[in-house]
Amino acid sequence: MHDDPFHAFLPYPPAPVAHAPDGPLSGLSLAVKDIYHVAGYRTGAGCPTWLAESPLHQVTAPCVQMLLDAGARFVGKTHTDELAWSMYGMNAHFGTPVNPAAPDRIPGGSSSGSAVAVAGGLADIAIGSDTGGSVRAPASFCGTWGWRPTHGIIPMAGAMALAPSLDACGIFARDGAVLARTAAVMVADSAPMTAPDLLMPADMLALLQPEARAVWQAGFGDLPARQVAVYPEGVDAAYATFLTAVMADAKETILPFIRRSRMPLVRGIDARADMAEALTPDQITQGRAAREAFARHMDGLLGAQGVLLAPVVHDAPFRLNAPVAVFDSFRHDSQRLLCVAGMARLPQVVFPAGTVDGAPFGLSLIGPRGSDLSLIALARQMARQLQVAA
Template sequence: MLLEKDPYHAFMPYEPIPVASASDGPLSGLTLGVKDLFDVAGYRTGCGCPTRLATSPVMTRTAPAVQRLLDAGAQFVGKTHTDELAWALYGMNAHFGTPVNPAAPDRIPGGSSSGSAAAVAGGLVDIAVGSDTGGSIRAPASFCGIWGIRPTHDRIPLDGAQALAPSFDTCGLFARDGNTLLRGMEVLAGPDTAPLPNAPELLWPTEMHAQLGEAQSALCSAAFDGLTAREVSVYPDGVEAAYATYLTTNGADCAEAIVPYIRASGMPLVRGIDGRAAAAEALTPEEIATARSARAAFRVHVESVVGEGVLLAPAVHDAPFRLDAPVEVFDGFRHDAMRLLCVAGMSGLPQVVFPAGKVNGAPYGVSLIGPRGSDLSLISLAIQLTAKDMP
């Protein structure tokens, strides 16, 4: 890293190699962190995995998504920590340690883009690149009290980044405020292909809100106070059916994209990855085909419900839990969060997360989910909402 101090353990302790950026551009004056899942010329790409790091060459080419930001004037500061192979949601790496959540130091930072979220939340960088497969930008944004976006699937190139589950993988950004997030995404994503109308219909996904506790529900209501929204259903066959479809389709992708590396490398498996890899390998062709068909139907349903409107949705079900929480919390929290996160993940729609307040002393975020290709206007709408400029 190119910083003198890293009080939040957000960055990988690589030898500091300066990375060239444009001397002028729309992102001039902004500092940049990059999740160690993306290639940066002059650095190895460790993906949070000691085995991968040991065999990684020094990269000679920077991932195109990162290069866009550098070419726009963003100043590279360092590569940030990630959960191993980006296959987790808590931000706790058994090999390289856990970044500190600057907004709640006794709580998990959220993963797998934990280092990027901590670096932004702690003021070490202005923007940071993360990836989001199952929630790896949206969860840490909520947990660390910052802004983050999972963009429309396939909108931003993932060349030069380790794949996990390609039909879910996305590249997005974190920032401390909406205007900076918008500034970065204008460069990273380019113009919207389907911007929102001037006054999009606002939608209230009842089954998503029904998964919240009293305090979380109150924060969501307060964040969207004064807005008129039509109630809609985004789970055509129920929450559990959608989540089962997510688990199978995501697992099938992982079985093709990352499990072969895990087995061929002989890397030691930590708790969590071992079970997920085994479950992915155990899926049958029939199970996968059925789930992929169900996912296609889910996507059609959600896109039909959203139309040109916007879902006013919780990001996750709760604030981050304590680092010393009992094992039952570690085992269950991820599943509860993913029942909400899977909506944008399976439909491929953009979701922007922003702070709503605190639950039991820790940050909690809410979100907007919009039509495919509406990413920038979705951020703009969130900025208006948080500024209380909406009618």
């Protein structure tokens, strides 16, 4: 990518990446988060130490290859937070992509470059990854469409693993039509919805700031939805379970690399690494059991047709010069909402819905496992009513 005014792409030497001359994605450009292998490229994962150990890969990750085989044209690898283990999009080593919709705000991470590439018109489609919200939050912050699929429905082979029980290959798209075309290449609707049962998650809405709640009300408030509670033991208990699930996985995947390589740890990752290392076997066992209980609760709540009219995050993206206290608190506040779909392994579709404090703010739908294509179609229908590109 030669013209990159938003610093979305890594400056790797270009290598030829073949794509099918015809197909359902013919004519669309594709950007790829730099945790996925692309033949002819190194994989840096936002980390100089990881990059230094990376070979030139010979095989492209299957999820990327799906889109190339469908005719999408590769245009570059995009920036990520270091080891995909943050959600602000600010990388101490490689810089921060510029949010095209709000240049003074964070772009969101860890799929920052992918979100920015689509928001800035540099790619029609971009692959990200979503563990704790790394596609959904940047989509909201940058005003794009975003999709976290049903967990496990798209292979994560050929990608850096952070927390495999939560990691998902997610997609950014310039509009709902492109997202629908892309998703149809990648998954089948294994559990289609025929009569969606709309649900208002009252305890999620209670976490929103007033201006964000007004956007939700304008988008979803007039729909015939019945009220439900998402957090059976309270939001703090759910969030604690989520943190344990992530850290337990990271202790097995990323932590050995961090300790073996003795890589320098930036603020944030240092505390997360220590937290993962401190987990005891009993805490891991209890946390994973609590996570499964939450997933069963959500399956029962949604059934085969339930759709949560869900907020994505609690507020607009904060300013790049925000006080340290905001940096320390925003991730926790946002992940109290983002953890729902991830812990329950459910698909979530994000679409632009308005602005909060002058910056983009998205809304979303969370549906049953395997309902991905139906959920995207329903999101497009709702977005059209808001006069969003669907």
